[in-house]
Amino acid sequence: MSLDAIFRPRAVAVVGASRKRGTIAAEVFHNLVTSGFAGAVYPVNPKAEVVQSVRAYADVEAIPDAVDLAVVVVPAAQVLEAVEACGRKGVRGVIVITAGFAEIGGEGRVRQEALVEVVRRYGMRLVGPNCLGVVNAELDVALNATFAPTFPPFGNVAFSSQSGALGLAILEVARDLGVGISQFVSMGNRADVSGNDLIEYWGEAAGTEVILLYLENLGNPARFMDIARKVSRKKPIVAVKSGRTEAGARAASSHTGSLAGMDVAVDALLGQAGVIRTDTIDELFDVAMLLANQPVPRGRRVGIVTNAGGPGIMATDALASRGLEVVRLRDETQARLATFLPPEASVKNPIDMIASATAQQYDRALSELVASDEVDAILVLFVTPIVTEARDVAEAIVRAATRSDKTILTCFMGRHGVPEAVSSLRAKDVPSYAFPESAAAALAKAVRYGEWLASPEGVVPTLEGIDAPRARRAVAGAAASRWLSPDEVRELLAAYGISMPRSSVVTSAAEAAERAAHVGLPMALKLVSDTITHKSDVGGVVLGITSADEARRAYAELRGRLEALGRGAEMQGALLQQMVPPGVETFVGATRDADFGHLIGFGIGGVHVELWKDIVFRVAPLKDVDAQAMLGQVRARALLDGFRGAPSVDKDAVVDVLLRVSRLVHDLPEIAELDINPLTAHPRGVVAVDARVRVAPR
Numbered sequence: 001m002s003l004d005a006i007f008r009p010r011a012v013a014v015v016g017a018s019r020k021r022g023t024i025a026a027e028v029f030h031n032l033v034t035s036g037f038a039g040a041v042y043p044v045n046p047k048a049e050v051v052q053s054v055r056a057y058a059d060v061e062a063i064p065d066a067v068d069l070a071v072v073v074v075p076a077a078q079v080l081e082a083v084e085a086c087g088r089k090g091v092r093g094v095i096v097i098t099a100g101f102a103e104i105g106g107e108g109r110v111r112q113e114a115l116v117e118v119v120r121r122y123g124m125r126l127v128g129p130n131c132l133g134v135v136n137a138e139l140d141v142a143l144n145a146t147f148a149p150t151f152p153p154f155g156n157v158a159f160s161s162q163s164g165a166l167g168l169a170i171l172e173v174a175r176d177l178g179v180g181i182s183q184f185v186s187m188g189n190r191a192d193v194s195g196n197d198l199i200e201y202w203g204e205a206a207g208t209e210v211i212l213l214y215l216e217n218l219g220n221p222a223r224f225m226d227i228a229r230k231v232s233r234k235k236p237i238v239a240v241k242s243g244r245t246e247a248g249a250r251a252a253s254s255h256t257g258s259l260a261g262m263d264v265a266v267d268a269l270l271g272q273a274g275v276i277r278t279d280t281i282d283e284l285f286d287v288a289m290l291l292a293n294q295p296v297p298r299g300r301r302v303g304i305v306t307n308a309g310g311p312g313i314m315a316t317d318a319l320a321s322r323g324l325e326v327v328r329l330r331d332e333t334q335a336r337l338a339t340f341l342p343p344e345a346s347v348k349n350p351i352d353m354i355a356s357a358t359a360q361q362y363d364r365a366l367s368e369l370v371a372s373d374e375v376d377a378i379l380v381l382f383v384t385p386i387v388t389e390a391r392d393v394a395e396a397i398v399r400a401a402t403r404s405d406k407t408i409l410t411c412f413m414g415r416h417g418v419p420e421a422v423s424s425l426r427a428k429d430v431p432s433y434a435f436p437e438s439a440a441a442a443l444a445k446a447v448r449y450g451e452w453l454a455s456p457e458g459v460v461p462t463l464e465g466i467d468a469p470r471a472r473r474a475v476a477g478a479a480a481s482r483w484l485s486p487d488e489v490r491e492l493l494a495a496y497g498i499s500m501p502r503s504s505v506v507t508s509a510a511e512a513a514e515r516a517a518h519v520g521l522p523m524a525l526k527l528v529s530d531t532i533t534h535k536s537d538v539g540g541v542v543l544g545i546t547s548a549d550e551a552r553r554a555y556a557e558l559r560g561r562l563e564a565l566g567r568g569a570e571m572q573g574a575l576l577q578q579m580v581p582p583g584v585e586t587f588v589g590a591t592r593d594a595d596f597g598h599l600i601g602f603g604i605g606g607v608h609v610e611l612w613k614d615i616v617f618r619v620a621p622l623k624d625v626d627a628q629a630m631l632g633q634v635r636a637r638a639l640l641d642g643f644r645g646a647p648s649v650d651k652d653a654v655v656d657v658l659l660r661v662s663r664l665v666h667d668l669p670e671i672a673e674l675d676i677n678p679l680t681a682h683p684r685g686v687v688a689v690d691a692r693v694r695v696a697p698r
Contacts, residue, residue, distance in 0.1 A: 003193065003201045005093030006125060007136045007183055009068035010039045012145065013060050013091070015082045016074035017043030017051045024097060025073040026052070027147040028133065032071075035144035035151050040065065061089050069093040071133065071145050076100030079129065080114055087122030094119065095145055096129035102189050103130050116191050131188025132164035135171070137181050138207050146186070155180010156209040157292050158202045160195050162187055162216045170214070170281070177285055178426040179292065182207045196223050203231035210292045212284060213239040213275075218266070221596045225273045225619065232274030233457070236291045236449055239275050240284045241266055265596040268617040272626060274452045276445050286442040289431035290409055296450040297407040297443065301327045303375035304350035305365050307357040308383040311413060311436055312350035315379055318440035324447060326350065329374055340364050349375075355385045359392035366400035366408075377407035377447075379439055382421075384412075390421035398428040407446065411439045458625030463497070463660060468667050471495035475668055481696035483530045486575045489691050496660045498676070500688045501580055506555065507573040513552035520578040522546050525554045526690065527562075528573040533692075536607045538562060543579065551576065580687045584639050584649050585678035587615065588657055588688075590665045592672045592696075598665040602630040602658055604639065605678040612636075622662040627655045640681070649681035657686055672696040 012032055018025035029052060032041045042065075043051035046058040057063050060070060060082070070086045072079055076098050083094055101112035112129065119126045127134055133146030137154040144151050150171040157179055161167040167186040174181050182205070185198055195213060202208045211231070218224045228237055241263075270277045278284045302324050306312040316326045329337075329349045337347040340361060346352040351369075353361050362380070369378050378400075382393050390412060401408045410432045412421055422432045433439040474491040475484065484492065486505050493500060504515045505528060516523065527540030535541050539561050542554040555574055562568045587605030590598050596619055603615035616633045618626045631640060631651055642648040657679060665671050673694040680687050 002125060003093070003197065005068045005091075006095065006127060006134055006193070007143070007201075008141055009093065009143070011042065011065060011067045011069075012037070012039060012143070013042045013044050013057075013063060013067045013070045013086075015044040015060055015070055015072045015086070017045050017056065018073075019045075019048055019051050021052075024147045027149075028071055028073055028097065028145065029054075031144040031146060031148070031151070036142040037144070038141055039068075042067065060085050060091065063089070067091050069095070069145070071095045071097065073097045076108070076111060076129075080111065080118060083115060083118050083124075083126075087118060087124060091124060093125050093127075095127045095131065095133055096188075097131060097133060097147070098128075099130040101129045102191070112189060112191050119192055126192035127185060128188040129191060130164070132161075132167045132186030134186070135181065135184040137183070146184075150175055152181040152184065153178065155182060155292065156207065157181055157212060157288055158183045158198075158205070158208040158210070159212040159214075160185050160187060160198045161214040162190070162195070163214060164188060166214055166281075173281070173285060177289065178423070179285060179288055190219065194219050196220060196227050199224075199231050199237065200227050203227075203234060209235055210288055211235055211237045212288055213237065214281070214284075215239055215241040218269070218595070221265075221269055221619070225269050228270075228273035228275050232449075233453065236296070236446075237273075237275045238278060238284055238287050238291070238445075239270060240278050240281055241270075264617050265593050265599055265619065268599060269596060269619045272618055274449065276449050278445065282438075283441060283445075286431075286433065286438050287445045289426075289433075290407070290442045290446050291449075293426075293429035293431055294401075294407045294409065295405060296453065297377045297447045298450060299376035300325045300447055301374065301376045302443065303327075303329070303369040303372075303378045304381065305353070305362065305369065305378065306350050306381035306383075307353050307355055307362075307385065307388070308381065308413075309346075309352050309354075311381045311383060311411070312352050315381060315411070315436035315440060316350060318437045319379070319443070322440055322444035324440070324444055327374055329372075333368060333372055333374065336368055337365060350381075355383075356388075358388055359396045362393050363396040363399060366397065370400055370404040370406060375406070377409070377443060378404075379436070379443065380408065380410045381436065382410070382412045391424060394421040394424045394430075397425060397430055401428065401430050407443070409433070409439050409443060411436050455629075456625055458623035460621050460662075461624050461659060463656075463663055465497040466660075466663065467495045471664065471668060475670060475693075475695050481672065481694065484693045484695065486528060489693050492664075492693060493676075493688055493691060496664045498657055498660055498688050500691065501578040503575055503577040505573050505575055509552045509555040509559070512555040512574060512576060513548040515576055516545070516548040516551040519576045522579045523551070524577045524579055525551060525558065526575045526577060527558060527571060528575055529570045530572065531570045532567070534607075538565060538567065577689070580680055580689060581682065583680040583682040583687075584646075585689075586640075586654060586681050586686075588654075588661055588676040588679050589615075590620070590661055590671065590674040592665070592669070592698075598662075598669075598671075600630075600658060600662050600665075602627075602654075603634050604636045609677055620662045621666050622659055624655070624659065627658040627662075630658065631655065647683040650684050650686060651681075653684075653686040654679070654681055657688070668695075669698055670695045 014029045017029040043056040045056045102109045136143040152174045164186045334347040425432045506512045525542040527535045585606040589601040598620040676688045676691045
């Protein structure tokens, strides 16, 4: 595999290795020598014959044996020459620790471009520059090509960090939590090897079962989604992404644009790819502890075993608030539990065995839940009392876990005796948390991942009734940014099989009266303006017009309102539109992001769309399963199912519009923003009542 020279080298050269401990160059060499690396390590230093008791070489080409990997720790101005020598030597992998490249701009960027040219000319792979380095903790390799003071315990978790400084802390946290690391990479500037390359590599690596990512950006989002979507089907990927605030969101003049910030795009992409997103590094490791050691939960039903009522209630609240189910156990299960628990115990779930609970009672209660088909996961709580040893309870939990295919996690609260018990649990692959909320949060993330795994992969469907040439004619002239006229919007949507009511654009009160009969009564009159986005803010929508005279009067009054506001010049006319029967007002939109491409939005629509912000997004192109999932993820989804006796809407028709909009923006990438609001959904079919489209050069 292309990265084997970096992760599994037979010989490593440290170019710039130093005798002076405490310097980065010295610590990299020291770590390689003392980590137990299975291969040879060669120091390269033209000013020293010996480095840390090892014979040194003046340059990498002077090393008599083959070298697979070179770690370069020389001043930035000397890196290019050093890497060129590595290429001549036949080195296949290079880690450049040195800073002073693209991260400083200007000359550094030029230097990095030259570095990449050398690497590619010789067919090498490069990690960095400006990075912490690489670790492979696998026992048959034991490679620590970093200057970090901590070598993590070996395990099945691979970690990629876009921050070197954070990488130092991550390795320490992994050691303290007992999370075993298979491989770790600090990517630095990602001049060559990217996070996408690592995900692809670890997706095939036998020693890695969980992939953790610290992300500052996604690099190539389309390639990330393609790779992550495939790897997530085999191994969980857990990511924490910095930069969640709205401060960096660009201004937008459509509903969709104003609702879809950068973090919305990241959330959508990670969700579609099956990547588990966490808010913090702590939560990242909480989820990793669970998925690295326990099976993915098969469902949302959780059984709780505790020796204290308060923590049991806390756990119940924490689980329920995250969408998990603390199910009431069947009467026969409760009866069996009551045979060995005191009368004061509660056996419904949570199973509160009270403070006198013994390790044997934990064992029997867990045996009941392990054997039961009523729960998918078990959360075991323990508060250290005087009468029961925490270590004995931990052993009972381990015994239960070894005979169970259910997800089991624990929470040992208190200090006395807990460290030893927790160590015992983690050594036997049972994760333990300090508080119920942390356990519940990790379990909820794992459950949602399990549901994603169980869902079909889906396809981008072939759609009938699409006339792309007709649509392209409608957006002719997209060389400059502009809003399409109502007639152009109608033509564009019609070309993709999205129906709108009969309508006509008028530019005077007399014309409004003349065209009323053609449009059909009753009808609505709507302001046409490129600059006024929210028509209702200026009284720009008049409903229920039933005659030509009312149409004439409505147009004149609208013109008068705008002139009174000093905005008469912004009125380009009005749209007369046949009114449609009432239904559920939904919203479908698209907005183009410079990095992610088009985002497709769906939610409950109408004039309050930006107030409620009940919108979910996905990255185009949508698969059929993506569109179907969007309908189920809005908070007001009960309206679609028929709220308080109302009929259920035609969900298939809504899904069809989402897929058609996704196809539309794929075929016509010059569409910058698109709103269909409302898309009125009826028991049979949908109608795009109002729509706006802006085109702009890519």
